[in-house]
Amino acid sequence: MREPAIKSGSGQGPENLLFLTDEQIRGGIEAFFFAYRAFTADPDEILEGMDYGRAHHRALHFIARKPGLKVSALLDILGVTKQSLNRVLRALLKDGLVESRVGKRDRRERLLYLTSAGAELERRLSEAQRARVRAAYRAAGPQAVAGFRTVLEAMMDEAGARQFREMRSAEAAE
Amino acid sequence: MREPAIKSGSGQGPENLLFLTDEQIRGGIEAFFFAYRAFTADPDEILEGMDYGRAHHRALHFIARKPGLKVSALLDILGVTKQSLNRVLRALLKDGLVESRVGKRDRRERLLYLTSAGAELERRLSEAQRARVRAAYRAAGPQAVAGFRTVLEAMMDEAGARQFREMRSAEAAE
DNA sequence: CTTTTTAAGTCAGTGTTGTTGACTTTCCAA
DNA sequence: TTGGAAAGTCAACAACACTGACTTAAAAAG
Secondary structure, three states, X not given: OOOOOOOOOOOOOOOOOHHHOHHHHHHHHHXXXXXXXHHHHHHXXXXXXXXXXXHHXXXXXXXXXXXXXXXXXXXXXXXXXXXXXXXXXXXXXXXXOEEEEEOOOOOOOEEEEEOHHHHHHHHHHHHHHHHHHHHHHHHHOHHHHHHHHHHHHHHOOHHHHHHHHHXXXXXXXX | OOOOOOOOOOOOOOOOOHHHOHHHHHHHHHHXXXXXXXXXXXXXXXXXXXXXXXXXXXXXXXXXXXXXXXHHHHHHXXXXXXXXXXXXXXXXXXXXXXXXXXXXXXXOOEEEEEOHHHHHHHHHHHHHHHHHHHHHHHHHOHHHHHHHHHHHHHHOOHHHHHHHHHXXXXXOOO
């Protein structure tokens, strides 16, 4: 990195705050922008030509992550309207990539599962994305990765952080 | 952090690779997703109601960063088509937020500048975004921030990395 | 001094993903 | 039995991307 290496110079300050200058922050914003673009590019490329897009990828991802996810929970995670998700989900159901089962506890609920075809596509998309992240992690090293995660978690808003924690917790939805 | 703290356990391995497990990678992917959403939410909220959107914000950001930017350079940075950028730029020009001057060296070129009104809006948007990043940086600490930046730069593709470097270099376009 | 190429801008049409608003069906729960 | 929650649907619309075809102006090449 080109950072001025947090030089402990200034003398009297209780802590070095060089990493909080507007220049540093702007640099972070731009790095975030360019990195996120690369991050989404690989799965987008796979989807291109198929009748699916990024929205389908996101649905597949979270259903893969939490098999038996309720529609309302997915709605919450994605932060889109019911109507918007419905278009996506309808296509995935019609094409047999996702299966919707009636809830046992509450028969109004629809629990979402990937079919084997759905799991296969999800794996392809996910692997493309993971390959890039894995390469970046490997190049950056464990300490940088820990810092990366710390900053990302600090950047989330309350809703996102809650969803993230729920996502990381073990239990499936049903 | 909830990471298993890179425990040096396994014994024989030359290095610890626990941070490269698929679970860790997937966690990173989700953290990236949720953090990026929060990252874009604040300026989006300001733009809401105005006739502008995220695309306008991006154009303002990079013109602010590199006053005198050529249209073709902005096209390159944003990675969109001329037609797509044109719609955005036309609105910003019409509303007097951006000014386009004929290039001195090459009179075909149009050099883009923010007007004072453009600079003011850009500042508002940027400050909202920077506030979040600054808070996250402060909470995470300098070491984490350095790691964050290292991973982001490692994640960019070639085109993005090149644009990022150019963006960070001092000289204006003209 | 023509011809070709480059930079910018435009028009028309299309696709994906998001939004509101209104409404239905099914089913749990008070 | 009635009220509300979960899911699904229809219609209309907006933002932002795309392709393809074309114009204008000016630089560069011949």
